[in-house]
Amino acid sequence: MPPPFEETDDSLTAPASPPPVHFAEQALLGALVLVPALAAEVDLEVEHFDNRIHGLLFDAMRTVPPPAPDQHRENADWLAAVHAEARPQAPGLPHTYLHTLVQACPAPEHAAAYAWMIRADHARRTVRVHAERLAQTASDTTLPHPVDATMTEADRLGEVLDALAGRFAPHPGSLPRTPVPPDAVAQGGEEAVDDEQLLLATATESPRAVQTMRWLTHSDFTVPLYGSLWRCITGLVHRGGTVDRVTVLWEAQQAGLLTGTTTARGLLDLLSDPFGEPDHWGTRIVTRALLHRARTVADRILAFADDPATTPYQLLTGSRRALADFSSVHARWHRATSPAPAPPAAPGRGTPPAIRAGPVPATVRKPRTSLAR
Structure with a gap:
């Protein structure tokens, strides 16, 4: 369970430097305060909200049955019920904040546009989280099977990109305009x-x-x-x-x-x-190149995600292309580590097992002099 909203936390009423999605969330919730029936039409989940308290309020608005329009105009009973529903998870939530949300909503009929903005920002954050996990896993030298762990994270990132792809319509200029960071020099x-x-x-x-x-x-x-x-x-x-x-x-x-x-x-x-x-x-x-490429690809995707001018579709397109670059290295690694085909067996004899060079114990490796350090 997430920690409760503290009385001294003024992130709702006076955020120091609010991102645009903060105002989109306020505008959407304000629209729902004005027209509670819209809550059933908004295609969002609690986790889509960047602000945890906004997500709790949205959940409460969907939980409490909407009032009749005439009744809602005459009293604030529904607002009180929503506040009571959200308060256990946010004990410091002021009742007046619901009225603040009304002032933050320019037009209730634009609720669908505000919801799209929230989904777009959630997609950006989700891609970023998975790219960070890919970079961290590929850099973790303590893992017993680093390639397997890295591939697992790459597959998860690919699944996220596939799931998000259908949520955002394509448009001209589908590739990110973000300058691609130069590939880091591999340090082995x-x-x-x-x-x-x-x-x-x-x-x-x-x-x-x-x-x-x-x-x-x-x-x-x-x-x-x-x-x-x-x-x-x-x-x-x-x-x-x-x-x-x-x-x-x-x-x-x-x-x-x-x-x-x-x-x-x-x-x-x-x-x-x-x-x-x-x-x-x-x-x-x-193998070393594969892990390095995973880190490079993750850095590229993070650059796309951190650029606020990148649209959701550009983020997804650029990220999928970057991940394809990693997949090509993985395909080569797979060919390198797959068992070699066995030679044809002589008549009347069994097929001999494929033999590949095994690892050389570190104790017998000879010290070498490098031409280029």
Whole structure:
């Protein structure tokens, strides 16, 4: 049960900086005070109200049977009954506030427009709450299964967007005009750098494994240089070229990657120290990229929700597009972590189980020197 409205809380009568929805809620409730029968026609729920006390009053107005119009004009019995119905949850609610609501209503016949504004603001707040949960879950390093938890929150956000989509009509200019915040640079730490170095070295040594790793892209890397080197390796592999550390070095030179800090000797040293299997390190990299993309998408949706100039339809359209961007990374992660198809069984023999590279214990990982920190 929410805490009761305190006598000293003046948020109803004198809010410090009221948002527009505050006045929309007052106007709607004022219309219902003037014409109680409108309460049955308003398509709203208590949770749609930003102000808790307004929601309680709306619920009370729907609970107390509306009076006859003539009777309502002659006495305030219905107002007293509404106040009595709401007061247990809001003991500090002044009786005079119902009269304040009447003064806040420009036109009772505009009640449907006020209700639409309340629904629109509730949609914005709802999307924002779910985007915050997505960002928090993707950033929580204590979760035992962070990808599963992040996908759960992403699915919930998608369900909310789908449910709200039919409530707001499309209009020209359906995409948000809000400037999209730049993608935050992925910060994976020493472990991420090691994973990326090991992938490059093992991929150079085992280029055939790279042919099945189309689920990994250069944008998944936390070090841009290593992402560019991955493009060099995959370019050689997919062209059917010869792949070893010298040919990768030459490809890196052609790509303009050799600079004062990235030397030929340093690159050869990096590619000469393989350990484990490429798909294992690649899976770790794309997993890290998936969580980072979830945070980036959540930040983008929060920017849309925080822009008061964004219409509800623009918010929903922009959010669904952002979530589709995350879904594409999840699809690649799913391909990376799905069991590999088993090779055909020999006649008369059972089908051998698929074998994938397992995790390498942290105690056997070798310390590495980075080309770019």
